[in-house]
Amino acid sequence: MSLADTRVIAAHNPHRRRRSKDLPLYMRIILLGSSVSENSQVGNFILGRAAFDSEAPPDVVERVGGRLKDRHLIIINSPQLLQTNISDHQITQTVRECVFLSDPGPHVIVLLLRHEQCSAEDQECVEKVLLSFSEQVYQHTMVLTTQEPTETSDILQNIIQKCANRHFSLQRSSSPDDLLQMFEDIVKMNDHLECAEAAQCFTMKQQITERLSEAVKLNLVVCGSDGMLKSSVSEQILQQTDRRSDVELHDRQISVIELPALARLSEEEVMRQTLSCVSLCHPGVHAFLLIIPDAPLNHEDKADTEKIQRIFSSRINKHIMILIKQDSEHQTEGLSEETQSVIERFGGRHHFFGPKTQVSTLMENIEQMLEGNRGEFYSTETFLEAQMKTLMKYDEIKKKINSIDTYLLSQGNEQKISLSMKKKVLTDFF
Structure with a gap:
């Protein structure tokens, strides 16, 4: 049975809640924040070592294991989910990966919040993110702040109250043992959080469930070294349905996942991110969209395309479409030798993508590629082979x-x- 199959079964058959008050062998903790450096500081404080890099890309979700006293911990670190400018699509994708990395579900979710920056907008973002995991999420959530002001703002106090008044203030004199005690208290009361809804990638609202169940699933993976370009393409594909992560377009239910830039990652992290990406697409990836600029490729562009070809092998060629980003609405008459070489290396398909591009035209090109593949997809088994x-x-x-x-x-x-x-x-x- 493949990893993707296992995940779907787990989503439809959630684990029964354990009645015993015994603590689990591994305690799974998700850190949600808006700052890479702050998340890294807290993660390193819990594990007692430099486990997280404060210079890591913000869109990468890391999973690190360690021990605190006699307790085994798994920390899933997501340093961008509480940024107020994050899109609904990015929330969906990041929550999806957090759930994937904390299977069968997290025991504790830690909100890293700041007193001086806690506004009504922050509260709205926190609530949207948390409810993306589960309606029971507050039973497993606590607030952590890294400074102690003279008084707590009303908005921050409201969030703390929703988390059953669980609040830990990280000071120089703070001990990880005290924080561990709070984790254990949450686990004793609630066991792990069952994230069936999030594991199914934000199941659509009840009134359209039946309609979506009849649609044909189409899994798209957006690749490339430029994170802003990837988000732009993803948003343009999803904008017709309020930027949700699973939408219907051309009579298909579409799921869009962004693969982080691989050039800046270690080999171990490259393997983890690529496997995670394919595993999240059940039953497999139907189309990879590799974005390159309409200009000479820089070092990161070249390194990223080379790693994609090496990791996914030549078997990706029948499933890939090169998207050439153009700033103007007019297509260039000719492509550079370098750009043409990338296109040929990945099978010859390309599509110009710019501000005036119609998503329907892109989807027609993808549909033609799918017809040529006769329904085949790039699965987890293909990746492992x-x-x-x-x-x-x-x-x-x-x-x-x-x-x-x-x-x-x-x-x-x-x-x-x-x-x-x-x-x-x-x-x-x-």
Whole structure:
């Protein structure tokens, strides 16, 4: 059974609430905030080490494990969900990943809030984000502030009251043990939060459920190094239905997921993000939309396209559409050699995307690609098979290099392939 299949079954058959008051072996905690540095500070405080990077991209959700006293903890860190300018689409996508990483559900959700910046707009954002997880979310939620003013604002106090007056103020003299005690108290009362609605990617409102159930699912993954361009494309696709993450367009129920820029991530994080992205698309990805600018590609653009090709393998080519971003409404007469090379490398399909682009035209091109693929999609199994083939090829190259070394030594030849040359061979191969 695939990872995607497992997730769907879990969503439709939620775990029964445990009656025992015993604490779980692993306590899953989600940190929600609006600042990368502040989220990292709190995550590092809980785990007692530099587990989170304060310079990490804000759109990356990290999962890190550790121990506090005798308790195993898993921290899911989302440093952008409480930003007031975040779109409904970004909320949906980020909540979806938080639920995925905390399966079968988080035990505690920590709101990182600031006294001086807590406004009515902040309260509205907090409520929207929390209710995206579950209607029972407040039973599992607490507020954490990193400074102690002379008095607490009415708005912040309202949020704290909704969280059953659970509030922790992080001071220099604060102990992680005190915070752990609050976590354990929440777990003893409630066990984990069942996020069936969020796990199903924001099930649509009741009055349109039947209509959506008859639609054909279409999973789109937006790729590229420029986060603003990806959000722009996603929003233009979704804008016809109030920017929800699952919409109907061209008689299809459409889900849009943005893959974080891979160039700035470690190899381990690249593998986690790409696998997570494919796994969230059940039963698989129907179309990858890779955005590149209508200009010379910079270093990050090149690195991102190369990593996408390497990680997903050539099997992505039949499912990918290159989107060429243009600032003007007129298409350029010709494409640069570099841009043309990227298009050809990924199968030859491309579409110009600009401020005057009609989403319907883009969807028609995607529909043509889907017809050519006869309903096939890029599944989790496809992804894992690609990784296995890569590992097998890697082993073959290592064996060939070892054979050459053995042959030269058997001939009494002291000349050997240097380590740098071996690295170059492996790098060129991949």
